[in-house]
Amino acid sequence: MKKYVYMFSEGNEMMRDTLGGKGANLASMVNLGLPVPQGFTVTTQACNAYYDSGKVIDDDIKSQIEDCLERLEKLSGKELGGTDNPLLVSVRSGAKFSMPGMMDTILNLGLNDVTVEIIAEKAGNKRFAYDSYRRFIQMYSDVVCEVDKEKFEHILTTLKNSKGYESDLDVTAEDFEKELIPAYKDLFKAEMGMDFPQDAKVQLMGSILAVFRSWNNDRAMIYRNLNNIPHDLGTAVNVQQMVFGNMGDSSGTGVLFTRNAANGDNHIYGEYLINAQGEDVVAGIRTPQKIDRLEEDMPEIYAQLVKIVKGLETHYRDMQDIEFTVEEGTLYILQTRNGKRTGSAALKIAVDLVHEGLINKHTALTRLEAEQISQLLHPNFTKEALASATSIVEGLPASPGAGCGKAYLSADKVHEMKLAGEKVLLVRHETSPEDIQGMVSCEGILTSTGGMTSHAAVVARGMGKCCIVGAKALSIDYAAGTFTIDGVTYPEGTEMSVDGTTGKAYMGTLAVEESELTGDFAELMSWADEIKQLAVRANADSPKDAEAAIKFGAEGIGLCRTEHMFFEGDRIEYVRQMILADTLEERIEALDELYKFQVEDFKGIYRAMVGLPVTVRLLDPPLHEFLPHTDEEYLAVAEKLGKTLEEVKLKGATLHEANPMLGHRGSRLAVTYPEIYNMQVRAIIDAAIDVSRELGIDIIPEIMIPLIGTEAEIVFVKGNVVEAIEAAKRVKDSTIGYKIGTMIEIPRAALTADAIAKHAEFFSFGTNDLTQMTYGYSRDDIGSFLPDYLSTGILPVDPFVSIDQSGVGQLIEMAAAKGRSVKPKIKLGICGEHGGDPESIKFCHKVGLSYVSCSPYRVLIARLAAAQAAAEEIILEHATDSVLVSDK
Ligand code: ADP
Ligand code: MG
Ligand code: MG
Numbered sequence: 012m013k014k015y016v017y018m019f020s021e022g023n024e025m026m027r028d029t030l031g032g033k034g035a036n037l038a039s040m041v042n043l044g045l046p047v048p049q050g051f052t053v054t055t056q057a058c059n060a061y062y063d064s065g066k067v068i069d070d071d072i073k074s075q076i077e078d079c080l081e082r083l084e085k086l087s088g089k090e091l092g093g094t095d096n097p098l099l100v101s102v103r104s105g106a107k108f109s110m111p112g113m114m115d116t117i118l119n120l121g122l123n124d125v126t127v128e129i130i131a132e133k134a135g136n137k138r139f140a141y142d143s144y145r146r147f148i149q150m151y152s153d154v155v156c157e158v159d160k161e162k163f164e165h166i167l168t169t170l171k172n173s174k175g176y177e178s179d180l181d182v183t184a185e186d187f188e189k190e191l192i193p194a195y196k197d198l199f200k201a202e203m204g205m206d207f208p209q210d211a212k213v214q215l216m217g218s219i220l221a222v223f224r225s226w227n228n229d230r231a232m233i234y235r236n237l238n239n240i241p242h243d244l245g246t247a248v249n250v251q252q253m254v255f256g257n258m259g260d261s262s263g264t265g266v267l268f269t270r271n272a273a274n275g276d277n278h279i280y281g282e283y284l285i286n287a288q289g290e291d292v293v294a295g296i297r298t299p300q301k302i303d304r305l306e307e308d309m310p311e312i313y314a315q316l317v318k319i320v321k322g323l324e325t326h327y328r329d330m331q332d333i334e335f336t337v338e339e340g341t342l343y344i345l346q347t348r349n350g351k352r353t354g355s356a357a358l359k360i361a362v363d364l365v366h367e368g369l370i371n372k373h374t375a376l377t378r379l380e381a382e383q384i385s386q387l388l389h390p391n392f393t394k395e396a397l398a399s400a401t402s403i404v405e406g407l408p409a410s411p412g413a414g415c416g417k418a419y420l421s422a423d424k425v426h427e428m429k430l431a432g433e434k435v436l437l438v439r440h441e442t443s444p445e446d447i448q449g450m451v452s453c454e455g456i457l458t459s460t461g462g463m464t465s466h467a468a469v470v471a472r473g474m475g476k477c478c479i480v481g482a483k484a485l486s487i488d489y490a491a492g493t494f495t496i497d498g499v500t501y502p503e504g505t506e507m508s509v510d511g512t513t514g515k516a517y518m519g520t521l522a523v524e525e526s527e528l529t530g531d532f533a534e535l536m537s538w539a540d541e542i543k544q545l546a547v548r549a550n551a552d553s554p555k556d557a558e559a560a561i562k563f564g565a566e567g568i569g570l571c572r573t574e575h576m577f578f579e580g581d582r583i584e585y586v587r588q589m590i591l592a593d594t595l596e597e598r599i600e601a602l603d604e605l606y607k608f609q610v611e612d613f614k615g616i617y618r619a620m621v622g623l624p625v626t627v628r629l630l631d632p633p634l635h636e637f638l639p640h641t642d643e644e645y646l647a648v649a650e651k652l653g654k655t656l657e658e659v660k661l662k663g664a665t666l667h668e669a670n671p672m673l674g675h676r677g678s679r680l681a682v683t684y685p686e687i688y689n690m691q692v693r694a695i696i697d698a699a700i701d702v703s704r705e706l707g708i709d710i711i712p713e714i715m716i717p718l719i720g721t722e723a724e725i726v727f728v729k730g731n732v733v734e735a736i737e738a739a740k741r742v743k744d745s746t747i748g749y750k751i752g753t754m755i756e757i758p759r760a761a762l763t764a765d766a767i768a769k770h771a772e773f774f775s776f777g778t779n780d781l782t783q784m785t786y787g788y789s790r791d792d793i794g795s796f797l798p799d800y801l802s803t804g805i806l807p808v809d810p811f812v813s814i815d816q817s818g819v820g821q822l823i824e825m826a827a828a829k830g831r832s833v834k835p836k837i838k839l840g841i842c843g844e845h846g847g848d849p850e851s852i853k854f855c856h857k858v859g860l861s862y863v864s865c866s867p868y869r870v871l872i873a874r875l876a877a878a879q880a881a882a883e884e885i886i887l888e889h890a891t892d893s894v895l896v897s898d899k
Contacts, residue, residue: 012071013056013071014054014075015053015054015056015057015060015071015072015075015076016051016052016053016054016057016072016075016076016078016079017029017030017034017038017051017052017054017079018049018050018051018079018082018083019034019037019038019041019047019049019050019051019052019251020038020041020042020049021038022034022035022037022038022039022052023035023038023039023042024036024038024039024327026038027107028055028107028244029054029055029056029247030052030054030055030105030247031052031055031104031105031106031107031246031247031249032105032106032107032108032109032348033103033104033105033109033247033249033346033348034052034105034247034249036346036347036348037050037052037249037251037346038052039326040323040344040347043322043326045319045323045344046319046341046342046343046344047343047344047345048251048252048253048254048343048345049083049086049087049251049252050083050100050249050250050251050252051076051079051080051082051083051249051250052105052247052248052249052250053072053076053219053247053248053249053250054247055106055107055244055245055246055247056245057072057223057247057248058223058226058245058246058247058248059243059245060072061220061223062223062245066223066224068216068219068220068223073216076215076216076219076250079250080215080250083098083100083250083252084098087252089252091121091211091212091215092121092123092126092210092211092212093126094125094126094129095129096129096133097121097122097126097129097130097211098121098252099119099120099121099122099126099130099143099252099253100120100121100215100250100251100252100253101116101117101118101119101120101249101250101251101253102116102117102120102215102218102219102222102248102249102250103116103222103248103249103250103251104116104222104225104226104246104247104248104249105246105247105248105249106226106240106244106245106246106247107244108238108240108244109348110231110234110235110238110240113228113230113231113234114222114225114226114228114231114246115150115153115154115221115222115225115228116150116154116289116290117147117150117151117154117155117218117221117222118143118146118147118150118253118288118289119143119144119146119147119150119253120147120151120211120214120215120218121211121214121215121253122140122143122144122147123208123209123210123211123214124209125209126211127140127141127143127144128140130143131184134258136258136259137184137188138183138184138187139255139257139258139259141184141187141188141191141192142182142187142257142288143255143257143288144187144192145167145187145191145192145195146288146289148163148192148195148196148199148207149163149164149195151207151208151214151217151218152195152198152199152202152203152207154218154221154222154225155217155218155220155221156199156202156203158198158199158202158203162198162202163195163198166191166194166195166198167179167182167191170182170186170190170191170194174186180286195207215250219248219250222246222248223245223246223248225246226245226246227242239808251345254336254338254341254343254345255288255336255338256284256286256287256288256336256337256338257286257287257288258286258338258339259286259339260285260286261309261337261339261340262285262286262336262337262338262339262340263283263284263285263286263287263309263336263337264283264284264287264288264289264291264334264335264336264337265281265282265283265284265299265302265305265334265335265336266281266282266283266332266333266334266335267279267280267281267282267283267302267316267320267332267333267335268280268281268330268331268332268333268350269320269321269323269324269330269331269333269350270324270330270350270356270360271356272330272332272350272351272352272353272356273352273353273355273356274353274355274356274359275352275355275356275357275358275359275360275363276359277363279302279317279320280302281301281302281333282299282300282301282302283299283300283302283304283305283335284299284300285300285308288336309337309340312337312340312342315342316335316342319342319344320333320347323344323347325369327347327349328364328369328370328374329349329350329360329364329370329378330349330350330352330356330360331347331348331349331350332346332347332348332349332350332351333346333347334346334347353383354379354380354383354384354385354387355387357378357379357380357383358379358384358387358531358532358535359531360378361375361376361378361379361535362375362531362534362535363531364378372538372541372542373542373882373885373886374882374886375535375538376535376538376539376542376875376878376879376882377879377882377883377886379535379875380849381849381852381872381873381875381876381879382849382872384532384871384872384875385411385512385868385869385871385872387532388411388475388868388871389411389412389413389475389477389511389512390412390413390523390524390525391412391413391510391512391523391524392413392508392510392521392522392523392524393521393522393523393524395522396521396522396523397510397521400508400517400519400521401517402510402515402516402517403496403497403516403517403518404457404482404484404485404496404497404515404516405479405482405484405514405515405516406457406458406459406479406480406481406482406483406485406514406516407462407468407479407480407481407514408479408510408511408512408513408514409465409467409468409471409472409478409479409480409511409514410456410468410471410472410474410475410476410477410478410511411477411511411512412455412475412476412477412511412512413455413477413508413509413510413511413512413521413523414436414453414454414455414456414476414477414508414509414511415434415436415454415455415506415507415508415509415520415521415523416433416434416435416436416453416454416455416506416507416520417433417434417435417436417503417504417505417506417507418435418436418438418457418494418501418503418504418505418506418507419435419436419437419438419449419453419503419504420438420439420487420489420492420494420503421439421449421489422437422442422445422446422447422448422449422450422452423448423449424449424503425437425449425452425453426448426449426452429452429453430452434454435452435453435454436453436454436455436456436457436507436509437449437450437453437455437456437457438456438457438458438485438487438494438507439456439457439458439459439467439487440458440459440460440487441458441459441460441461441465441466441467441480442456442458442465442466442467442470443466444466444575444578444636445578447470447575447578447579448578450467450470450471450474450476451474453476454476454477454509455476455477455478455479455509455511456471456476456477456478456479456480456509457478457479457482457485457507457509457516458478458479458480458481458482459481459482459483459485459486459487460480460481460794461480461481461794462480462481462793462794462797462809462811465480465481465791465794466791467480468480469844469866471511472844472847472866472868472869474866474868475559475866475867475868476511477509477510477511477512478509478511479509479510479511479514479515479516481794482514482516484496484497488500505518506518506519506520507519508520508521535875536564536871536874536875538878539874539875539877539878540564540874540878542878542881542882542885543874543877543878543880543881544856544877544880544881545852545855545856545860545861545862545863545877545880546566546567546861546862546863547564547565547566547862547863547864547865547870547873547874547877548560548565548566548567548568548569548570548624548626548840548862548863548864548865549563549565549567549568549569549864549865549866549867549870550568550569550570550571550572550842550846550864550865550866550867551565551568551570551571551616551867552571552572552573552575552576553575553576553579553612553615553616554612554615554616554618554619556867557615557616557619557620558619559867559868560619560867560870561619561620561623562867563867563868563870563871564870564871564874565623565867565870566623566624566862567620567623567624567625567626567862568616568620568623568624568625568626568864569626569775569840569841569842569846569862569863569864569865570626570628570715570775570842570864571616571625571626571627571628572628572631573609573627573628573629573630573691574630574631574632576608576609576612577605577637579608582605582608583637584647584648584651585601585604585605585608586601586605586637587637587638587639587644587648588600588601588604588648588651588652589601589602589605589687590634590637590638590666591638591648591652591659591662591663592652593662595686597652598684598686599686602686602687602690603690605690606690606693606694609690609691609694609695609698610694610697610698611698612698613627613694613695613698613699614698614701614702617698617699617702617710618702618705618706621706621708622706622708622709622710624711624713625710625712625713626713626714626715626752626773626775626840626842626864627691627695627712627713627714627715628715628716628717628754629678629681629687629688629691629692629714629715629716629717629732630677630680630681630687630688630691630717631676631677631717631718632676633668633671633672633674633675633676634666634675634676634680635663635666635667635668635671636671638663638666639663642656642660645659645660645663672780672783672789672790672791673784676718677716677717677718677719677754678716678717678718678719678724678725678728679718681716681728681731681732682724682727682728685731688728688731688732688735689731689732689735692714692732692735692736692739693735693738693739695712695714696712696736696739696740696743696745696747696749697739697743699711699712699747699749700739700740700743700745700747703747709747709748710747711747711748711749711750712747712749712750713749713750713751713752713772713773714732714736714749714750714751714752715751715752715753715754715773715775716728716729716732716751716752716753716754717753717754717756717777718754718756718757718780719753719754719755719757719760719767720757720759720760721759721760721763722763722766722767722769722770725753725767725770725771726770729751729770732751733751736749750772750773751770751771751772752771752772752773752774752775752838753767753770753771753773753774753775754774754775754776754777754780754842755767755774755775755776755777755781755823755826756776756777756778756779756780756781756784757780757781757784758781758784758785758822760826761781761822761823761825761826762822762825762826763829764825764826764827764829764830765829765830765832765833767830768829768830768832768833768834768837769833769834771830771837772834772837772838773837773838773839773840774826774827774830774837774838774839774840775839775840775841775842775864776823776826776839776840776841776842776843776860777842777843778814778819778823778841778842778843778844778845778846778851779811779843779844779845780843781819781822781823781843782810782811782814782815782819782843782845783811785815785818785819785822786810786815786818786819788810790811793809793811797809811844812844812845812848813845813848813850813851814845814848814850814851814854816854820854820858823841823858824858827839827858827859827860838861838862839858839859839860839861840860840861840862840863840864841855841860841862841863841864842863842864844865846863846864846865846869846873847863847865847866847869847870847872847873848876849872849873849875849876849879851863852873852876852877852880853876853879853880853883856877856880856881856884857880863877
């Protein structure tokens with residue numbers, strides 16, 4: 012027979028899956044001999060069985076509950092619903108991962124018209140008994156019968172007002188007995204068409220089922236979505252003997268953290284209330300006292316509490332969040348769990364615990380969420396500022412950080428105002444490559460469309476600039492120079508604040524604080540570098556990016572996108588000239604000009620990277636992205652080419668494609684116009700030769716051919732590239748080495764990776780395109796249906812944010828294996844946006860790639876995530892050493 016119910020003494024802290032976090036820890040505390048009220052736990056499997064059988068509880072589970080209830084009655088010497096010595100219990104939810112306040116708890120169960128009198132007499136405290144009863148009626152009605160608790164609160168408030176009471180504490184036993192409880196019961200009857208249940212066993216079973224149901228209430232579902240907690244885990248239910256913090260002035264209840272959850276200081280921090288029960292402390296009915304005051308109010312209890320909570324912290328080897336109650340001078344611990352904390356607290360606590368000898372470095376590395384360290388890197392709005400501000404529009408938190416300034420609607424205007432000394436924000440429907448200057452100049456970006464991989468999002472993250480995308484409630488009238496939110500229209504120049512960490516935007520300017528990288532941070536990162544196996548490179552397109560990458564500890568450049576250099580300054584004119592040229596000569600003339608720019612850029616990058624590997628990708632995007640938009644722009648090119656406006660516009664029109672992402676781009680350009688790659692290769696090699704000589708080091712450029720789909724294609728393109736390289740070497744009389752590799756980003760390339768590997772010294776998985784082509788989802792159009800796919804659960808996560816391990820991941824694993832079968836030592840890397848996503852990085856570790864490459868500002872996150880992947884593996888190998896396994 013399957014066991015569905017465990018006495019606390021039968022469980023242990025490893026049984027979180029079965030007993031839930033709360034139940035497992037209650038069991039563990041009972042076994043440690045701590046003062047914990049006894050009880051039993053109905054398992055998460057019972058909850059799932061309840062759902063599986065169409066929301067009914069089967070007889071077997073019921074009878075196991077009754078058995079455990081009997082055992083609890085024996086232990087306590089009390090009887091549920093009994094008239095000699097009535098047992099009162101709480102019914103508490105508790106899932107594997109703590110979801111504070113998301114599900115329901117019922118206290119004082121077992122009270123009815125008879126037992127309330129007996130309790131009152133035994134306690135010699137009538138007020139306490141009736142106070143407990145009214146609380147029970149309210150909680151039971153709310154949780155089990157879904158009668159709005161506001162209706163009960165209303166009755167209480169009316170009574171307090173009519174008697175001129177200020178606090179709940181002023182309500183007398185008389186008031187409770189004669190007025191409030193009858194009114195509560197009347198309300199119940201009016202709402203439910205029956206009397207409030209007096210049978211304690213009925214109360215108990217009703218409450219257990221209600222907790223099962225609460226697993227799927229709205230706020231629990233939303234919480235799980237936000238925290239990536241699976242919906243099929245189910246909740247356990249804990250039935251526990253009550254202890255009472257509401258028995259008078261020698262009683263009370265409180266919550267505490269063993270360390271400061273905001274900054275990590277090793278100092279107990281919490282709140283309590285005298286003569287109170289349950290959620291009174293957090294409900295804000297009365298203002299609680301700081302925990303330090305307890306030392307004065309109840310010195311012995313305080314000393315005992317400190318000893319216990321520090322002991323729990325040592326036992327769990329992590330900061331604890333603890334609930335306690337004092338009943339007439341006796342202390343009880345009601346809950347302990349690993350406390351939630353901010354990024355900076357997580358960092359300090361992890362490092363401190365290593366220094367205190369409680370955890371090892373591997374465990375410390377798993378104690379931070381890799382994403383959390385981005386909170387430590389970007390400036391943020393102060394807590395005080397956020398507390399008093401109301402956001403006016405919300406979108407996706409595309410790139411963390413805080414930015415304030417005057418909102419302008421075009422990149423040009425943003426740049427102009429920046430030059431005029433203003434702080435500015437760029438507010439647009441979306442951004443495009445041409446907006447780059449405005450994106451550089453602004454303090455933050457806000458767009459009304461687009462997803463997490465939209466242009467604005469990717470570029471902003473690349474720059475480490477705060478950015479919100481897809482703020483749907485925002486509409487923009489470019490012509491009028493205004494934008495509208497919730498029916499209110501604002502002119503350009505309105506001051507706003509953008510919080511890229513939360514996705515919320517505000518009117519006005521909020522206070523900002525710079526992040527400080529403390530010694531703890533450096534120490535933790537040194538541990539990360541010791542243990543990680545993946546190298547972390549950066550995607551960097553300019554010397555400035557390369558410097559940032561080095562600052563954050565990048566071990567090379569995994570992706571240098573040459574086309575990003577094409578938009579700067581007046582280079583675009585030469586690019587346009589190249590595109591709109593009719594003859595080879597015209598094109599080469601323009602390319603020769605571009606060569607001069609590119610060679611300088613590459614030199615700057617090589618200098619910044621001083622010998623670290625640099626992978627340069629040859630031109631990748633469709634040419635029409637660079638086309639002029641206005642007649643004026645066309646005219647400028649026409650003049651340069653000595654043609655008419657009509658001629659160049661006609662040529663431009665021929666370049667338009669129905670589906671440019673699948674069109675004339677990448678290596679396909681090099682098949683039609685070999686001279687483009689020839690120029691780029693010449694610039695790459697010349698710069699490498701020059702800087703090698705200048706710095707006296709060996710630079711070995713890695714040249715990457717994009718968008719390869721067939722073996723013949725790479726053979727053809729590589730042939731031209733090698734010829735151009737050798738020509739450049741001859742001119743400079745150099746024997747410089749180089750590597751040629753390819754992107755694997757077309758599914759066909761992954762499928763035929765063994766053939767392609769014959770011609771490539773490295774593969775770099777371009778997972779943005781690979782995801783796009785594997786799913787057949789256009790990256791740029793996904794915004795219109797992705798939200799529906801996520802909300803219906805068809806997609807668990809945005810596959811452009813976190814790699815789809817079973818589909819796209821399978822292609823990567825296959826291509827890696829096929830590549831290695833031909834070239835065992837082939838270098839394998841990943842350079843899509845996924846290279847900075849912790850879950851995807853863990854996948855790359857598992858597949859055994861050599862490196863991941865991500866934007867410079869995510870390099871720290873990637874280093875930590877790579878270390879976590881390695882640490883988790885080591886911890887799993889030592890899983891018998893249970894205490895080293897972290898909470899989540
Ligand atoms: P949550 O998961 O929302 O924190 P809990 O199950 O911890 O809910 O219950 C909320 C509060 O109810 C606890 O903090 C505690 O103060 C009170 N409580 C629960 N069980 C008991 C009990 N057996 N005796 C006294 N108070 C209890
Ligand atoms: Mg709790
Ligand atoms: Mg690509």
